[in-house]
Amino acid sequence: MKAGLFFKELTDLFFPRLCPICRQALNRGEEGICTTCLHRLPRTGYHRDPFSPMAQLFLGKVPIERCAAFFFFTSPGDARQLIHHIKYHGGKQCGSIIGEIYAHELLPSGFFDGIDALVPVPLHPSKLRHRGYNQCEWIAAGIERATGIEQCSDWLYHTRNTRSQTRKGIYDRWLDTHKAYETAPELDLSRRHILLIDDVVTTGATLLACAQALYTCGNPRISCLTLAAAQ
Numbered sequence: 300m301k302a303g304l305f306f307k308e309l310t311d312l313f314f315p316r317l318c319p320i321c322r323q324a325l326n327r328g329e330e331g332i333c334t335t336c337l338h339r340l341p342r343t344g345y346h347r348d349p350f351s352p353m354a355q356l357f358l359g360k361v362p363i364e365r366c367a368a369f370f371f372f373t374s375p376g377d378a379r380q381l382i383h384h385i386k387y388h389g390g391k392q393c394g395s396i397i398g399e400i401y402a403h404e405l406l407p408s409g410f411f412d413g414i415d416a417l418v419p420v421p422l423h424p425s426k427l428r429h430r431g432y433n434q435c436e437w438i439a440a441g442i443e444r445a446t447g448i449e450q451c452s453d454w455l456y457h458t459r460n461t462r463s464q465t466r467k468g469i470y471d472r473w474l475d476t477h478k479a480y481e482t483a484p485e486l487d488l489s490r491r492h493i494l495l496i497d498d499v500v501t502t503g504a505t506l507l508a509c510a511q512a513l514y515t516c517g518n519p520r521i522s523c524l525t526l527a528a529a530q
């Protein structure tokens with residue numbers, strides 16, 4: 300047995316790696332999530348349906364080529380725990396592994412064909428300082444490993460803090476989200492096909508605002524991928 304593998308098994312014995320959903324120790328060969336929980340995740344299958352509920356969120360607003368979401372964000376439920384782990388409990392490695400697993404599931408469908416850049420939804424700098432990482436960049440890193448498509452995390456910036464949205468009216472919230480994202484100066488995305496990546500899609504407002512910002516840089520083709528989708 301190689302020393303590294305031996306050390307890994309030894310640390311697993313004393314500090315078992317746990318599945319974020321069922322809290323059981325992960326077996327050898329399991330990464331990020333246990334096999335049982337992975338199979339139980341309720342897949343959306345949205346990538347097969349051009350008129351999926353996710354695709355309909357963007358209809359008539361900004362042209363979105365393809366949409367994909369791995370699983371439904373059930374509440375309360377298993378998938379919710381997984382997203383919370385990735386976002387709030389330091390599960391960045393797990394986010395990367397789930398991104399990679401999903402990309403491998405999607406690859407045979409041709410979903411990634413023609414896509415030449417992965418753009419994770421950026422966090423506001425103050426949120427990034429507080430959390431220490433952007434979960435979308437970690438999800439994108441997993442997709443990059445599976446597909447070989449380059450991650451371009453310096454194309455889009457979050458410039459307006461939207462943390463206190465709960466105290467605002469609908470119009471102010473829309474305005475905040477709408478103007479929250481800016482692109483890098485003199486960015487030319489003509490003839491590019493970008494895949495926007497977020498952890499969860501709910502109303503589609505965040506992805507829409509990001510897509511609109513990118514679209515001003517030479518009308519690129521834009522597709523969207525999230526791990527979870529609210530039902």
Ligand SMILES: [Zn+2]
Nearest residue numbers: 318321333336
């Ligand atoms: Zn599990």
